[in-house]
Amino acid sequence: MKSIVNAKIVTDKDVLEGYVLTFDKEIISLGKEVPNNVEIVDAKGLYLSAGFIDIHIHGSNGYDVMDATHEALEGISKSILETGTTSFLATTMTMSQEQITKALHNVQTFKQQEGAKVLGVHLEGPFINPIKHGAQDPQHIQKPNMELIEPFMDVVKMITIAPEVEGGREFIEQIEKNFPHILLSIGHSDASYNEAKESFSWGVAHSTHIFNAMNPLHHREPGIVGAILEADEVSCDVIADLVHIHPSFFKLLYRLKKEQLILITDAMRAGCMRCGVSEVGGQRVIVKDGEARLEDGTLAGSVLKINEALKNFYEYTDKITLPELINTVTAIPAKKLGLDVGFLKKGYKADLVLFDEEFRVHRSYINGVKTKLR
Ligand SMILES: [Zn+2]
Numbered sequence: 001m002k003s004i005v006n007a008k009i010v011t012d013k014d015v016l017e018g019y020v021l022t023f024d025k026e027i028i029s030l031g032k033e034v035p036n037n038v039e040i041v042d043a044k045g046l047y048l049s050a051g052f053i054d055i056h057i058h059g060s061n062g063y064d065v066m067d068a069t070h071e072a073l074e075g076i077s078k079s080i081l082e083t084g085t086t087s088f089l090a091t092t093m094t095m096s097q098e099q100i101t102k103a104l105h106n107v108q109t110f111k112q113q114e115g116a117k118v119l120g121v122h123l124e125g126p127f128i129n130p131i132k133h134g135a136q137d138p139q140h141i142q143k144p145n146m147e148l149i150e151p152f153m154d155v156v157k158m159i160t161i162a163p164e165v166e167g168g169r170e171f172i173e174q175i176e177k178n179f180p181h182i183l184l185s186i187g188h189s190d191a192s193y194n195e196a197k198e199s200f201s202w203g204v205a206h207s208t209h210i211f212n213a214m215n216p217l218h219h220r221e222p223g224i225v226g227a228i229l230e231a232d233e234v235s236c237d238v239i240a241d242l243v244h245i246h247p248s249f250f251k252l253l254y255r256l257k258k259e260q261l262i263l264i265t266d267a268m269r270a271g272c273m274r275c276g277v278s279e280v281g282g283q284r285v286i287v288k289d290g291e292a293r294l295e296d297g298t299l300a301g302s303v304l305k306i307n308e309a310l311k312n313f314y315e316y317t318d319k320i321t322l323p324e325l326i327n328t329v330t331a332i333p334a335k336k337l338g339l340d341v342g343f344l345k346k347g348y349k350a351d352l353v354l355f356d357e358e359f360r361v362h363r364s365y366i367n368g369v370k371t372k373l374r
Pocket residue numbers: 056058091124266301
């Protein structure tokens with residue numbers, strides 16, 4: 001059993017000083033007294049919060065979920081520890097049925113040794129609209145069907161889908177009825193405002209990288225963006241890298257979405273790297289100055305780190321408090337996906353991160369065990 005002392009503890013509501021967090025594999029208590037017989041960890045004034053959760057990450061440090069090897073999952077898991085991420089959804093791309101099946105099977109059979117926890121899979125495509133494919137290879141887009149994913153329902157936790165495509169409604173209703181734990185997210189979609197709103201009534205409860213791979217907000221056709229901003233119960237996520245959306249939207253989005261806003265990285269193979277040539281979904285990617293683009297200039301995911309996303313969002317959102325900020329990568333995704341992490345509350349898994357004013361990560365714990373940061 002360990003007790004962390006001398007930390008500024010960021011809970012989902014407050015920043016507490018003079019408190020002690022005690023944990024084993026799970027969080028035992030958050031109080032003012034140090035219990036007997038514990039190992040004391042001096043945080044030396046650092047911030048302490050629940051470990052960060054990234055629900056949209058394709059790769060990092062040269063590895064990609066679509067490599068479909070255990071080595072790749074391990075490589076991603078270990079490298080993102082330095083960003084404060086302690087759990088994530090391994091996110092697939094629109095590739096051939098065979099490659100997606102391999103990637104899903106790989107996650108299903110992965111026995112994790114160390115690194116950030118693989119919570120399951122976020123299926124980004126192939127059930128998307130070719131008009132809004134972004135950096136997803138359009139030749140592999142499929143009509144929504146259960147066949148592809150049925151053997152993997154134990155690992156699929158989130159699906160990004162274009163609800164307006166043929167078979168979209170049936171698929172969404174079937175998932176909602178039989179697998180209600182799966183988070184259905186509108187994205188890479190050409191849906192109108194009305195179509196988006198309708199999809200919320202079928203079971204779509206989230207939206208993937210708002211503004212990206214969907215029509216922009218228009219005052220006579222509010223589109224998906226308008227529908228999301230209006231719907232209090234629908235959450236959305238944002239790539240806060242200052243490239244995918246203008247930072248002035250951070251403030252507006254936070255004002256409107258509050259408890260329904262999640263920060264993601266959408267990081268690809270070159271995540272945690274700075275520049276060079278890389279690859280995503282079988283396509284060549286040039287990484288330069290913190291931007292990852294296909295050869296035709298299309299943004300191809302990001303090289304963003306989640307702690308940088310927090311820093312960016314904090315900088316451009318003047319009224320957000322630190323607990324509100326940290327909730328966007330802890331409590332909110334945890335609630336949305338029904339996870340046993342993301343809160344500094346008794347009974348939750350002791351996934352923790354210690355960071356400084358600049359959001360630099362100094363130390364993290366997963367299930368109460370100190371991780372090895374690179
Ligand atoms: Zn993505």
